[in-house]
């Protein structure tokens with residue numbers, strides 16, 4: 001594909017940015033068009049979700065012409081063709097020569113999905129078989145039919161995994177805590193820092209603990225080390241009587257390594273290489289979620305996700321919500337030099353959502369090489385960050401309101417709370433802040449307004465808000481249940497896809513995480529050898545020396 005910045009629509013967007021975008025004033029756009037909200041908001045409605053989800057794009061630097069030009073860019077960049085290739089199981093992960101078919105994992109609508117001519121849904125050990133196994137196993141654990149070695153019901157789950165084998169399950173179990181089994185304690189151990197495992201095991205009872213070793217490759221250093229530590233703890237605490245088969249299961253694609261670790265392949269829940277780690281919460285990697293919220297709720301989670309897949313696959317571009325979200329990101333990144341994307345959920349249950357999206361977005365599009373191997377001449381993946389509100393308002397929102405950077409922001413709220421305590425007062429205050437932040441970021445506060453409050457002249461500039469900061473408001477028209485959460489995640493998955501498709505990068509590999517791993521392996525050996533390491537720069541040698549001196553003193 002020709003580089004994105006050589007596509008005709010790119011040049012048109014540049015001119016449009018000079019003529020319109022640069023001088024665009026959001027509050028004036030609203031003043032001159034009373035239908036702006038209707039024009040630029042989109043409603044996601046589907047039988048797959050219990051509540052509509054409204055995506056209000058109207059507080060963005062967007063005119064009808066902007067949208068048309070962005071859609072033109074999408075067409076010229078082949079976004080639809082690439083999307084269809086993904087759903088068709090083509091090897092669009094071209095550096096690893098793999099299909100990208102996580103959409104099959106939530107294919108509750110019965111689409112035909114094939115890789116290399118093989119029906120991935122119905123083949124032996126395919127998607128449906130694994131789901132069935134997950135249902136059986138989770139039902140048994142939840143009911144107590146599956147017992148630990150001493151005959152007790154298991155009530156503690158320790159998921160050992162990192163990256164995509166951790167963030168998805170953590171985020172989803174937190175987001176759906178309202179639906180979680182009250183008699184179950186969950187721990188997610190990811191960090192190689194021994195503190196993480198030690199704290200999880202501190203109050204765990206080996207008789208009642210189930211370890212889920214989650215690793216696509218089953219070779220990740222942190223996970224293998226943590227899993228071995230857990231195994232030794234279990235065997236030691238049980239005086240060698242503990243039955244690994246009753247307390248350890250593996251969620252992986254690598255049967256050989258799983259067996260080598262000592263987990264019976266009957267206790268392995270598999271998936272395929274066409275599931276990327278950051279897209280794997282829908283697969284066997286989601287087993288902790290299933291055990292915690294039950295299979296029926298997990299099925300709703302898949303249904304909401306599938307509903308958004310269907311929308312992305314079938315809705316015309318102009319109404320296609322992830323397409324618009326992705327193109328807006330390109331618009332800000334490449335035509336306004338925005339470097340960030342803030343996602344702030346007004347929802348405490350979603351407190352790990354931004355962390356999850358960080359891997360999704362930045363591991364997918366933090367790339368600078370395009371499909372022909374050349375360096376891109378434009379900005380790609382934004383730095384995604386976020387925290388739940390209202391907390392974030394009392395920490396870094398100072399910079400969002402008055403700093404020097406343009407920070408396109410998404411706000412997420414549900415109309416109904418799972419916990420409408422104090423006569424729903426909390427939810428109303430939460431909602432009032434959700435509306436107020438988007439409004440304040442847009443309208444700002446002029447010097448005249450500041451002065452009219454009696455502010456002395458010397459303080460006026462400090463209290464001025466320039467405003468005109470773009471936001472997208474996402475409003476779930478009910479509570480955020482499993483289906484709505486599924487749809488929200490998939491909105492961001494496909495938004496990320498659209499960005500990568502326009503930028504012509506491979507959104508599905510992650511070579512950038514390798515170098516550090518290789519160096520760490522070499523240095524680990526050196527820490528046990530005499531001297532301060534070989535072939536390093538002077539700073540690294542110095543630091544290794546100081547570390548050894550203090551660590552061994």
Ligand SMILES: O=P(O)(O)OC[C@H]1O[C@@H](O)[C@H](O)[C@@H](O)[C@@H]1O
Pocket residue numbers: 162163164165214215216217218219220223277278363510513
């Ligand atoms: O599931 P695995 O194979 O242990 O990998 C965990 C993580 O490992 C990281 O190195 C990758 O960058 C992530 O994409 C991945 O999710």
